[in-house]
Amino acid sequence: MSTPVVFDPMTLPSDDNVDAYTFCVELKGSQWFLQKGKMIAYYGRIDFNGIGHGRFERLLRTSFHSPLHANDWVVAEGSGKMLLADRAFDVNSYDLDDGNLTIRSGNLLAYQPSLALKQSIVPGFLTLIGTGKFVAASNGPVVFMEPPLRVDPQALVGWADCPSPCHHYDHGYMTGVLGGLRSMTGLGGTSGEEHQFEFVGAGTVLLQSTEILMAEQPTGAVPGQAGVPGGGSQPGATPRMPGQLGDLQRRFGL
Amino acid sequence: MFRLQGSRTLAVDLAGDAVKAKNGSMVAYDGRVTFKKMTGGGDGLRGMVTRRLTGEQMSVMEVTGQGTCYFADRASEINLVPLHGDKLYVEASNLLCTDAGLRTGTTFTGLRGGASGNGLFTTTVEGTGQVAIMSDGPAVALRVSAQYPLFVDPGAYIAHQGNLQQHLQSGVNFRTLIGEGSGESFQIRFEGEGVVYVQPSERNTLGGDV
Numbered sequence: 055m056s057t058p059v060v061f062d063p064m065t066l067p068s069d070d071n072v073d074a075y076t077f078c079v080e081l082k083g084s085q086w087f088l089q090k091g092k093m094i095a096y097y098g099r100i101d102f103n104g105i106g107h108g109r110f111e112r113l114l115r116t117s118f119h120s121p122l123h124a125n126d127w128v129v130a131e132g133s134g135k136m137l138l139a140d141r142a143f144d145v146n147s148y149d150l151d152d153g154n155l156t157i158r159s160g161n162l163l164a165y166q167p168s169l170a171l172k173q174s175i176v177p178g179f180l181t182l183i184g185t186g187k188f189v190a191a192s193n194g195p196v197v198f199m200e201p202p203l204r205v206d207p208q209a210l211v212g213w214a215d216c217p218s219p220c221h222h223y224d225h226g227y228m229t230g231v232l233g234g235l236r237s238m239t240g241l242g243g244t245s246g247e248e249h250q251f252e253f254v255g256a257g258t259v260l261l262q263s264t265e266i267l268m269a270e271q272p273t274g275a276v277p278g279q280a281g282v283p284g285g286g287s288q289p290g291a292t293p294r295m296p297g298q299l300g301d302l303q304r305r306f307g308l
Numbered sequence: 309m310f311r312l313q314g315s316r317t318l319a320v321d322l323a324g325d326a327v328k329a330k331n332g333s334m335v336a337y338d339g340r341v342t343f344k345k346m347t348g349g350g351d352g353l354r355g356m357v358t359r360r361l362t363g364e365q366m367s368v369m370e371v372t373g374q375g376t377c378y379f380a381d382r383a384s385e386i387n388l389v390p391l392h393g394d395k396l397y398v399e400a401s402n403l404l405c406t407d408a409g410l411r412t413g414t415t416f417t418g419l420r421g422g423a424s425g426n427g428l429f430t431t432t433v434e435g436t437g438q439v440a441i442m443s444d445g446p447a448v449a450l451r452v453s454a455q456y457p458l459f460v461d462p463g464a465y466i467a468h469q470g471n472l473q474q475h476l477q478s479g480v481n482f483r484t485l486i487g488e489g490s491g492e493s494f495q496i497r498f499e500g501e502g503v504v505y506v507q508p509s510e511r512n513t514l515g516g517d518v
Contacts (some may be wrong), residue, residue, distance in 0.1 A: 073448070
């Protein structure tokens with residue numbers, strides 16, 4: 055007969071995983087940023103405040119740089135132990151030591167204010183810079199890989215220490231009239247793996263072990279400036295997929 | 309006897325005795341086992357009427373025989389809870405299997421039930437024996453004692469046992485009204501002596517967005 059382990063504030067780990075799906079944060083008069091609705095239980099005295107709270111002005115200036123999605127974050131403050139979890143996904147904590155890490159916005163659960171959170175240039179991603187701990191969720195355990203490698207877009211969780219992420223297409227599949235038809239209609243067999251993200255350079259790439267994406271959190275719009283990716287002022291606003299019908303002219307060299 | 313076969317399948321060894329299980333949750337058995345639907349949640353006529361009235365409906369079957377029977381429900385994680393004469397409060401939808409010797413019933417939960425999206429009534433299991441409860445992700449058992457009250461998000465609560473008082477606590481203030489709510493405005497405060505089970509996932513609740 056297996057009896058469940060019963061935790062109390064003494065036996066709960068401090069800033070560590072309770073099990074693969076639950077993470078325990080210990081607050082000692084300190085603060086943590088967390089995404090709304092990820093706290094499942096806590097002991098002690100902890101206040102949760104929306105980020106628009108006036109008292110947090112200074113904190114925001116130093117460690118929160120995505121003003122436009124401030125609505126999705128709260129600051130937990132006080133002392134006690136709180137449990138974080140996200141839709142029964144795997145959660146893990148990561149330590150950054152004067153480093154940087156870019157992560158898909160939906161995967162980030164919570165972080166220490168000693169880190170600064172910024173929007174990444176890559177849409178839908180957030181970058182954490184500095185020293186401290188953060189907690190991220192993933193669909194299945196996280197795998198760490200070293201560049202150079204190419205990864206499936208759905209499996210990518212994030213990357214650390216600036217390898218250079220870029221798109222990679224298998225051109226054998228995508229070019230030519232036949233290739234265009236094939237990628238448009240799926241006839242003649244697409245493997246679904248013609249498009250990858252490529253990473254080169256020094257660093258670490260984090261992958262989740264499924265291709266089921268976690269729901270994305272909006273990261274907020276970027277200023278509509280020329281030269282800002284996603285800023286929306288470039289000519290030809292919709293990017294062309296290779297193999298798109300509109301490319302026929304170019305294909306025939308017209 | 310109850311044992312876990314992996315974390316999502318419950319194996320029950322039967323030696324002529326009986327267990328009550330959620331209707332249709334059997335996935336396999338060996339030996340000679342019979343299944344009988346119990347009308348109205350298996351609480352007798354009075355219980356049946358109560359369940360009808362309170363909406364805390366539960367469809368239960370009685371499993372008897374010799375052999376091993378395996379139960380599972382939509383790949384939910386299963387947690388075993390031993391009861392020694394105390395009372396377990398659990399949502400009918402989270403209850404998978406109980407020893408036949410345990411009494412089940414319904415009780416009023418007050419405002420808490422409304423906030424956790426489970427209705428105002430909950431199921432109680434009382435006596436000595438084992439209970440299998442289900443959760444989305446493995447449940448974490450948290451002890452509550454006089455010096456350590458516990459605050460739980462209504463969406464993550466699944467069950468509690470022991471002598472606990474619960475209060476719904478709200479942190480709604482003017483910031484909530486101007487759209488700067490914390491997302492954690494409603495919590496259940498547990499006080500007393502006992503154990504609370506929470507799951508690492510949140511149901512959609514009435515108070516979840518404020």
